[in-house]
Amino acid sequence: MAENKEKENIENKEEQVEETSSETTEEQTEETQEEVSETDKLAQELAEMKNKYLRLYSEFDNFRKRTAKEKVDLTKTASEKVLSAIIPTIDDLERAIANTKSENEEVKPVLDGVVMIKDKMLKTLEGQGLKQMEDATGKELNTDFHDAITQIPAPTEEFKDKIVDVVEKGYTLNDKVIRYAKVVVGQ
The missing domain is CATH 2.30.22.10 (Head domain of nucleotide exchange factor GrpE)
Structure with a gap:
């Protein structure tokens, strides 16, 4: 019987280790997913900001060219x-x-x-x-x-x-x- 108790204790310890490792793995997976989703959000925000910057730069460049052309036409x-x-x-x-x-x-x-x-x-x-x-x-x-x-x-x-x-x-x-x-x- 002592052997049976030892086997049960060993099995219980193994189960606890497995549960702990599976909980740790699940937590790590959740943290990794949160990091990935946060990284994706930041990347998306960066892309939006770049797009806004390019549009604003293009709009300003067009304004500058149009103003220069109008000035030349006005002087003519x-x-x-x-x-x-x-x-x-x-x-x-x-x-x-x-x-x-x-x-x-x-x-x-x-x-x-x-x-x-x-x-x-x-x-x-x-x-x-x-x-x-x-x-x-x-x-x-x-x-x-x-x-x-x-x-x-x-x-x-x-x-x-x-x-x-x-x-x-x-x-x-x-x-x-x-x-x-x-x-x-x-x-």
Whole structure:
């Protein structure tokens, strides 16, 4: 019987060791899982923060580029109002030149002076980026550059659906249209 008791004690001790080791293993597993889940949470938070940082950086970079572009555009077209106000004066000079009869010798010096003033004024304005659009007579209507003010019957078949006359010349400032050419289109 003493042997049986010893066997039972040994078996009880083995069971206790097994229970203790299984409890320890379970605790270690739970702790490891908690550490892993906490690590995963931290990794996820880090990824979210990196994503937010990249988005914010990209947004700021886009803002900086957009602002720089707007500044360049503003400096290019800052004089638009002044130049738009001067354009009718050029039109008046061109009308004066067209309506002056050069047959009269007394008027010829005045006409030459007006032509020189107009040319000098155009040259000065071209230095500021203002350009006259080329004559569009006989070309297709392009609404990006032309404003059709009326339609008339085409004088010949080649002017059908094309520009017959330019009433007012158009102007661009650094490739931006500041006044559309007013044209007459043939039907």
